[in-house]
Amino acid sequence: MKKEKHLPGILERERLIGDAVKSVAAELRLVDLDILARFIYLEQHANIADLVASSCEMFFKENTLIYGSRADIELKWGEIPNIVLDLEFHHQGVQVFFALALRPLVAAVDVHAISFEGDGHTPAQNTARLIAALDDARIGNDNRLAAAGIAVEAQRHQ
Secondary structure, three states: OOOOOOOOOHHHHHHHHHHHHHHHHHHHOOOOHHHHHHHHHOOOHHHHHHHHHHHHOOOEOOOOEEEEEEEEEEOOOOOOOEEEEEEEEEEOOEEEEEEEEEOOOOEEEEEEEEEEOOOOOOHHHHHHHHHHHHHHHEOOOOOOOOOOOOEEHHHHHO
């Protein structure tokens, strides 16, 4: 999806979210691909939600980062599998709906929507609110297996 250039701060916000969830992405990559593929193919959303919750529990406060009840997998002969999970972040009046794409060595986020409770905030103030909400929701340390960064889906489409 190509991001509209007139949306203030969307690329920066995707980068912030990507950096916040890189440890979760690394944990999800530890799940056996056969099991995850089966859950996605059979639409076993409760099982996927459990996997996401257990991958989040060391890095985010409970119920701040959750599975958004949609998953997709691309499996083709001779190609690298691509898993996409919709996730939701809810904390301190900030709601983010985004897709997390998992590949063997890289992950990417693609933000679908961000909403902020309250009126009269500038885009810069809302970005600061997102930073504060992500910082407050996080617990523990980053996963050492997590990549140094996470790709922002929009950057590849410009």
